[in-house]
Amino acid sequence: AQSVTQPDIHITVSEGASLELRCNYSYGATPYLFWYVQSPGQGLQLLLKYFSGDTLVQGIKGFEAEFKRSQSSFNLRKPSVHWSDAAEYFCAVGAIDTDKLIFGTGTRLQVFP
Amino acid sequence: DAGVTQSPTHLIKTRGQQVTLRCSPKSGHDTVSWYQQALGQGPQFIFQYYEEEERQRGNFPDRFSGHQFPNYSSELNVNALLLGDSALYLCASSLLRGSQETQYFGPGTRLLVL
Numbered sequence: 177a178q179s180v181t182q183p184d185i186h187i188t189v190s191e192g193a194s195l196e197l198r199c200n201y202s203y204g205a206t207p208y209l210f211w212y213v214q215s216p217g218q219g220l221q222l223l224l225k226y227f228s229g230d231t232l233v234q235g236i237k238g239f240e241a242e243f244k245r246s247q248s249s250f251n252l253r254k255p256s257v258h259w260s261d262a263a264e265y266f267c268a269v270g271a272i273d274t275d276k277l278i279f280g281t282g283t284r285l286q287v288f289p
Numbered sequence: 290d291a292g293v294t295q296s297p298t299h300l301i302k303t304r305g306q307q308v309t310l311r312c313s314p315k316s317g318h319d320t321v322s323w324y325q326q327a328l329g330q331g332p333q334f335i336f337q338y339y340e341e342e343e344r345q346r347g348n349f350p351d352r353f354s355g356h357q358f359p360n361y362s363s364e365l366n367v368n369a370l371l372l373g374d375s376a377l378y379l380c381a382s383s384l385l386r387g388s389q390e391t392q393y394f395g396p397g398t399r400l401l402v403l
């Protein structure tokens with residue numbers, strides 16, 4: 177069965193520090209992978225997506241993610257975190273033929289000044 | 290260009306009641322999906338509408354039903370509400386089902402069942 181695991185429920189970093197959010201997936205074929213961000217009281221905004229090709233994907237707001245097939249991972253990174261990055265981050269895997277998204281449970285990012 | 294809009298933003302109901310949530314997709318989009326996000330959880334897929342038909346359904350009971358109109362807007366109906374139906378309900382729209390075009394999410398409707 178398809179599933180997504182985000183091992184870290186809550187991460188705290190200092191502003192300016194680097195960030196890596198972990199995501200592991202289970203999927204029977206080559207997955208479509210996504211990272212979304214959700215600010216309090218808001219809907220989900222797409223940060224980046226991986227369909228095929230280059231395994232290092234660039235997204236908005238300075239985020240990037242790397243697809244590692246051997247590790248079934250799609251970790252999100254940012255070299256220098258800003259206070260405005262504080263939010264909930266969701267990793268998701270997409271079904272190829274229907275656009276249905278399966279989400280992880282999310283990682284809450286807190287940023288200290 | 291308006292994004293995905295949902296109404297109402299908040300709703301309070303009591304157990305056993307029925308509720309209807311509404312979604313207008315992003316301009317030009319023809320596919321609407323609904324998700325339920327319980328507190329502290331990731332969104333869970335309820336169902337998807339395309340060409341006014343339910344195309345795929347997640348693991349939700351028949352109390353959850355929907356509709357898509359010719360203008361691509363959609364409704365989510367929940368009958369016989371349970372306390373456990375309290376959640377944020379998200380609508381997402383996309384173009385060309387199955388093409389993995391980006392799904393755009395609305396701000397959601399927060400439903401509280403008392």
